[in-house]
Amino acid sequence: MMYEGVFNPEFQQKDMPSKLVAALERISEVFKILLWEKAKVVGVSPIQIQILIFIAYHKQELCNVSHLAKEFNVTKPTISDAIKILDRKELIIKDYSSADSRSYTIQLSDSGKKVVAETYDFANPLKSQLSSLNQNEMESLFKTMSELIYKLNRNGILSMQRTCYGCKFYQKNKTTDYCHLLEKDLVRKDIRIDCPEFEQKPIGTA
Structure with a gap:
């Protein structure tokens, strides 16, 4: 039995929203590929690269576990695990200077800034294709x-x-x-x- 779902090529041919969803899925695969290419070079995972890049370009109050979990649509434990690894690799600095001593914001260390300098442009191949429009x-x-x-x-x-x-x-x-x-x-x-x-x-x- 063949279901008339988004990823059924025959159904896509008669349903434009399904074609668009399939196209977006292909583009999402491009991000995964480009991130993994950088991850293999710098020795951190794709989500860790995304966290470092986010911290580099956003104000400090957004750089905490709760907000990062929402930002990347993952659980707090997933972000916490990534932060622990980044901290162990000395790529980040935890700032406990807020009024709540149990919480902290995250800053880049000098080593973290170097990783960002090597990875921030991971999406440039996609950008170059869009630039042709x-x-x-x-x-x-x-x-x-x-x-x-x-x-x-x-x-x-x-x-x-x-x-x-x-x-x-x-x-x-x-x-x-x-x-x-x-x-x-x-x-x-x-x-x-x-x-x-x-x-x-x-x-x-x-």
Whole structure:
């Protein structure tokens, strides 16, 4: 018995959403391949590379076990295990300077910064292919992906997102997008996928 599922090629031919899901699955495989290539060179796992890169580019209050678990859609024990290994390899520094002595934020050590310098560009092969698209194609694709990320988050499938669409400063008008923090209209290319100033809009708001 053949089920009419997303990964049934015959079903895909008559169902465009299934084709898109299959395409996204192929692209997700590219990330795994590129990450593993770097992992073999630097001697840390793919999730450890992702953690180090995240810490390098995000504010310190986001660099803790609870937030990292949400960021990468894994359990806290999984992140804790990865942090223990990174700490043992002296790639990170635990900062216990917060008011709660039981919690800590994570910073990169000098050795951790060197690993990031060797791995931060792991996705460049994918970027180079996207660069061959024209500007309108890229902006249209970005709009579709950012809206999909927002919808997956609102449906509880994706635990963490920092797109404009989910931010309390964002307002959708009839013909424009508006940011109350920047106090300006946003054209399509202004929409952010990972905004440093992002603040989650209240639950229940559109």
